[in-house]
Amino acid sequence: MNQHQPAGEDTLRRLGALDTCAVSDALDALGLHGAALGLHSVTGRHRLAGRAVTIDLVDAGQVESPRHLGTAAVDASGPGDVLVVAHHGRTTVAGWGGVLSAGARQAGIEGVIVDGAVRDVDEATDLGLPVFARTGVPRTARARVVERAWNVEVELAGVPVHPGDYVLADGSGVVVVPAAEIEAVLAKAETVAAKERAMVARVREGVPMVDVMGADYENLLKG
Template identity: 80%
Template sequence: MSAQGPQPAADLLARLRAVDTCAVSDALDALGLPGAVLGLRCVTGSHRIAGRAVTVDLVEIGRTETSSRHLGTAAVDASSTGDVIVVAHGGRVTMSGWGGVLAAGAARNGVEGVVVDGAVRDVDEAADLGLPVFAVTGVPVTARGRVVERAWNVEVVLRGVTVRPGDFVLADGSGVVVVPAAEVEPVLAKAEAVVAKEQAMVAKVREGLPMVDVMGADYENLLKG
């Protein structure tokens, strides 16, 4: 928290967009926080997204009461610019947890992107819409008759990482990280410090210094201080 009090969410998102997942992961490590969601990649091209989490929790049919509302629709309707829809799909890769009609709605509402712990379908449609989707893989198999929404905008778990509504999500070519809303300012401060140190090291590389000197004690002590 700054001396003037907590920053507005828009300012925090701007700072988050200015760093990458590697720097944020390093910051989380330094502060003893979990947050790196492993095994997910952007299936719609090369994108970087940053936003606040709107969550969806999916379960297999039979494990909860069947809802007349299609999975993900309430989250899409409630989301807009600055939001990332996070779907806890339990790592399932034999059926989709997100599809093309949902992607059209998310794109219409200006959603930053979608993160799914499992498979998605209609990948080409999402790509054509310009909607970044991070997932395990793409499959053609529908969710109909297989999985349903247990709840939305609740605490979920993504590959061992807890995600709460309003948490900060950053995703890029290296993967996905989640920053608890209550910890975002110290994490950003540490990530920005990491970026500054790495930029100084790259400057030394461009000056022609030997790599053994550039990546000596400075690199090993990068997270200290």
């Protein structure tokens, strides 16, 4: 696990039972910004939930880095952790690769989210490691990007991420929940999800859509 307190199993269970849409709705209702736009799974139909262990990348030459990017974070992480790589939208060079994916899988890490390109996508897919990114690219990070620091505050597609924040990703994208707000967000998202399940039940009963998705739907986030 990361150097912060271990993620509560019940909190992760509740988060993992939701989808990003319900959590995004909850963030909206609470006036929080947490949807990291433009990121998607590059390894197939995957979903992940966990607490963020962050990695910040910069162009080679900006800082002296004593190790290959991501290695310290992988070594320090495990079940319940999600590696969040601030690659700052770069799509011409990879910010993650196959050997790192093997290490993450070996450590039991829940998955990896990269704000930019990754490579060795087939390897990660074969490993069953969920990887969310902007795209795949074959170009190596070597001599192009390096790690500035890890387990520091970073930005993921415009969303601030602190070590220990909660991350959820699925087919609709990626959301980040500040650790201090997780209980409020979970409670609201569970309410939203329950209301939507009730609406789907009405659809299956044959209720007209105009009635199912009327004023109640527009006011779903209120109250």
